[in-house]
Amino acid sequence: MLTPLDAPSPAVRVVRHYADGALSWMTAVCGPHWLKVGRPSRLQFHHSGGVLKGMATKMGVIEYGTDVTIGIRDEAPLNSYSLSLPLDGEQELATGERRVRSDRDTGLIVTPDINQELAIAGNCRKILVAIPRPAMRQVLEELLQRPADAALAFEPSMDAIHGSQAAWWRMVRHMLGEFENASGLYAHSVFAGDLEKALIKGLILAQPNNYSAELQQADGRKLPHYLVKARDFIHAHARDELRLEDIEAAAGVGRSTLFDAFRQHVGLAPMAYLKKFRLEQVRRQLIEDRSGHNVSAIAIDWGFTHLGRFSVDYKKRFGEAPSQTAARHQVRAPR
Numbered sequence: 001m002l003t004p005l006d007a008p009s010p011a012v013r014v015v016r017h018y019a020d021g022a023l024s025w026m027t028a029v030c031g032p033h034w035l036k037v038g039r040p041s042r043l044q045f046h047h048s049g050g051v052l053k054g055m056a057t058k059m060g061v062i063e064y065g066t067d068v069t070i071g072i073r074d075e076a077p078l079n080s081y082s083l084s085l086p087l088d089g090e091q092e093l094a095t096g097e098r099r100v101r102s103d104r105d106t107g108l109i110v111t112p113d114i115n116q117e118l119a120i121a122g123n124c125r126k127i128l129v130a131i132p133r134p135a136m137r138q139v140l141e142e143l144l145q146r147p148a149d150a151a152l153a154f155e156p157s158m159d160a161i162h163g164s165q166a167a168w169w170r171m172v173r174h175m176l177g178e179f180e181n182a183s184g185l186y187a188h189s190v191f192a193g194d195l196e197k198a199l200i201k202g203l204i205l206a207q208p209n210n211y212s213a214e215l216q217q218a219d220g221r222k223l224p225h226y227l228v229k230a231r232d233f234i235h236a237h238a239r240d241e242l243r244l245e246d247i248e249a250a251a252g253v254g255r256s257t258l259f260d261a262f263r264q265h266v267g268l269a270p271m272a273y274l275k276k277f278r279l280e281q282v283r284r285q286l287i288e289d290r291s292g293h294n295v296s297a298i299a300i301d302w303g304f305t306h307l308g309r310f311s312v313d314y315k316k317r318f319g320e321a322p323s324q325t326a327a328r329h330q331v332r333a334p335r
Helices: 019-030 133-144 163-178 189-206 212-218 225-236 244-251 255-265 270-289 295-301 307-318 322-328
Strands: 012-016 034-037 045-052 057-063 068-072 080-088 091-095 098-102 106-110 116-120 125-132 157-159
Touching: 012 019, 019 034, 019 045, 019 080, 019 125, 045 189, 057 163, 057 189, 080 098, 080 133, 091 106, 098 106, 106 116, 125 133, 125 163, 133 189, 133 212, 157 163, 163 189, 189 270, 225 244, 225 255, 225 270, 244 255, 244 270, 255 270, 270 295, 270 307, 270 322, 295 307, 295 322, 307 322
Parallel strands: none
Antiparallel strands: 012 045, 034 068, 045 057, 057 125, 068 116, 080 106, 080 125, 091 098, 091 116, 106 157
């Protein structure tokens, strides 16, 4: 059986009738958690959906067929932000003393690094979207135009009827419908990648979180033209052997002016921003390619000549070694 991350086309379906199988499958989708099943003999776990190749966002529809409780502990946090919206039935999220009920009018966001329990009714059939933490962080930092100094934490209750939050759920429903047509636009990685980033960006902007106030202030902020030139030059020539002098020449300003602009608007020095962008492109290629290409070759292609230091920097940023990313997204033959 293929795992969700092995699927060669956008659509995948799985059925499990035992708790360990359901837990193993959903651990691959969202990350570590525990599963308690009240009546194991009635468990009929179903999951259908797919993976967006750009940053490995997973979305689909799941149901357990009987009452279950899912638990997350901060010592073994999820590797994804888990968003769900019931199509039928109800669920309830408990975080400390707070309880949030969810039905077809109200979605839930399970944020990593928080102790919480999610009780799912047996008649609950729901949309599930799992956005990897590195993908969420990358898009957040692009919006902030600086490194994020704290993990992104969302308000757990999400309106599915009114306003921009409901518009986000409508976008998810549309994308789920398109997963059935693997030969359509979603088969083109460039299109699907842009749409995936738009989905994550829309969530961060629509749903209240610990960065909402800053993002509202930054919305009207305009970058200096020379900083835009420097950033675009870095993106276009990231595979080349770039020097700081090259970036200065492309921007058309002196070093001190360039450094001040990068630190004020990006939060990084120019060469540090170049390394961050290169790391993100390596990860994107490892996820999107899925053919088992040599990690070292991809890293070298993106300008990393010291592979040991590259691996350390990659793991520090994304929480796993590059070989682990490649292995999780490599296509395998059916067993």
